[in-house]
Amino acid sequence: MAKNAQHWEKTKGLLIITLVLWAIFSMGIFLFGAEMNTVTGPFGYPLTYWFTCQGSLGFFVILIFWFAGRQEKIDEEFGFSEKGDN
């Protein structure tokens, strides 16, 4: 059972990191929406506008794949990974 508990501790750690990043890019940055929009962002769009069109959305795609990879590593470390490569 100790193995399970350790696995769950690591899983929770990863969850917290992922959710903090999620909160920053889905909510945190928009606390400063007006201020950020005066800055020029990628491709020349106003920065806040760019985040709502592409930035935050694209970040979520990357974040989920990153999370999936990390969680898989944690599972493998404890021998909890499933067999097969699907």
Added chain:
Amino acid sequence: MIKGNFIDNLPKIYGIYTGGFIAFIIIMAIGEQMGMTAKAIGIAFVGFTIFIYALIGWLSRTAQASNYYVAGRSVPTVFNGMATAADWMSGASFVAMAGGIYFKGYGYMALLVGWTGGYVLVATLLAPYLRKFGCYTVPDFVGTRYGGNTARLMAVIVLTVASFTYVTAQINATGTIASVALDIPFQYAVYVGLVSILLCSMLGGMRGVTWTQVAQYIVLIIAYLLPVFWISNNIGAGFFPHFMLADEVARIGELEQQFGFVKNSAEDLKLVPKGLAGITKAHSEVNATPWAFISLALAMMMGTASLPHVMMRFFTTPSVKAARKSVGWSVFFIFLLYSSAPMLATLSKLALIDPNLPTGIIGKSIAEVQAIDWYQNWNQANLMFVSDFNGNGTVELNEFFMAGKAVVLATPEVAGLPYVISGLVAAGGMAAAMSTADGLILAIANAISHDVYYKMIDPKAETAKRLLVARVLLVIIGFAGATIAAMEIQGILGSVIWAFDFAMSGLFWPLVLGVWWKRANKEGAIAGMVLGLVSGFAYLIWVRSGGSGFLGITQLTFGIFGSTVSLVAMVVVSLMTSEPSSSTQKMVDEARVPAGQQVISQR
């Protein structure tokens, strides 16, 4: 041509399908040059695609429960991502999203952030664990984790309330598109739409819906992206709009400064046909308070993680690992369309208001604009309107009105694209609405057939009888949805957002705490679902009937109130009652580990 089993050949099969669809578009384009009428092209596009979906639905027919409920748990990650994206993106996303951005700007963009960010919650908090559980439906998880029929039934009720609110809007959208494309009255078109929807799902259940949704995703993404790229090139804005529209966005800001946002009098606005709006908000400026933006985004994110028709897509993957990755693919495929909608809104607005472009109408004389072909068409369809309020003879920014859906529907024509594109867009809108409606109807019918009929009423029922009940329910729920859609109740499209709020009010915490808090028990879950749903509903009614609301929570974000009540009720009641049995706790431990047998053994 195709050897070996179906799953291994998927890339080949859908590759051929995509090639075939593109060939069909080219044939239609040639047909248009040779004098095929607009009406014939519209019928061909909608008719041909529906025929293909029906064919896939028939080929996917099954008599096995695991195929019917979870597509045999064999859907590879990338394809499940496409199916989820189609399941997710509704007729409203396809037709109305660009219009929302066009008119409301920043305040509306919270929906884009919310409807993608929610998948981070799905991937981290729920999908892999519910997949390990091995449930067929979302209430199946609630019923097994907390035990007892009351919890299961409550979950079915929340699911039905949320999904049914959503599905009528989808059937309505299929009806609208079918009525325009096939040129038949709306009351009949709704049922044409319904029959098409049922053809995809009735014989094959989740298996049929999965493979038609992949096909529908391919149609809808081509139908959305092709016009965006083409328009961008046609008005000289750049060959890859997503990276190249900064000058256009800046130019719109300049024009807004130059024209100014003149407020129309109430008298004048009475002349404007219902449902049309003028440009009153800056395109790329921040026009909402931080809390207004964040609360809407948060409500949509928590709602995303609670909507059963999305969650059940992740029950179809071969493994827990695949479920996680598949969420990533889903958001990727959603991102392709969502990141294009603001570009379309920008192109559409610039094409219409920039006097330097040949398509621009602001500053032209009223008579000149009224003589333009496309203006006449869309004015007749009640989607565009100009009026000379100040009597100076020219069209001003505040004298031009348009319906939100015209951004997607009319811009191709405004920018001078051939009619074949309009036929393609109709097929895309139909695919988007059908795929979402299918997912929703199936979610409701499966919950009632599996959780209410099989688990509660007749646990000994044979598979054949279970699947018969499931199919009969599918038809009944479809017809109920279509009948309500045919009544054309006002404002039903706004109710799409309510579905998210209902779902999060009742289901978010019971699902999340079911995995992440072992101490959560049956009494707590029931209290959370009942009080969450009831308080959310009460708040909605209060605000709708003139109540002031509090903390800036509106009728679009009432789920924030409902889910907070749900969380508090669930924690307090759980702690006041006894902790769950050791077998339940063991079940949660098993669900937290990917390896090993799934928790529920289905037959």
